[in-house]
Amino acid sequence: MARLELFGTAGCPYTQEMREYLEFRGEEFVEYDVEFDAEARARMFELAKGQRTVPVLIEDGQVAQIGWQGRGCVV
Numbered sequence: 115m116a117r118l119e120l121f122g123t124a125g126c127p128y129t130q131e132m133r134e135y136l137e138f139r140g141e142e143f144v145e146y147d148v149e150f151d152a153e154a155r156a157r158m159f160e161l162a163k164g165q166r167t168v169p170v171l172i173e174d175g176q177v178a179q180i181g182w183q184g185r186g187c188v189v
Contacts, residue, residue, distance in 0.1 A: 118143035118178075121158040122169040125149070126187035129169040132179075148189055155189070 120136065120143050122129025136143050146154035148168060162170050162177055167186035171179040180186065 117174055119172040120145045120169055121148050121154060121162075121172070123147055123149045123187060123189060126168050128182035128185050128187060132169045132171065132182045135182075 118136065118141055120129070120133060122132070122145065124147055133145065146158070148155035148158055158168075158170050159165070161172055161175075162180060165180055166188050167181050168189055169179075169182055169186065170177065
């Protein structure tokens with residue numbers, strides 16, 4: 115399992131901003147689009163205790179952040 119996982123959607127600008135931030139920092143991460151990947155969506159809901167806001171950043175299997183700078187998109 116990857117150390118960093120990003121759960122988001124292609125249409126969410128906050129997912130894009132978090133992705134760009136991680137790339138800028140040179141972080142390696144795996145990204146899941148929960149709009150099209152039902153398995154990833156179910157895993158995100160489980161890890162984030164039912165939260166429906168993206169982006170969700172998982173670090174070492176634990177929620178590190180939900181949303182980006184206080185904003186997010188609901189799925």
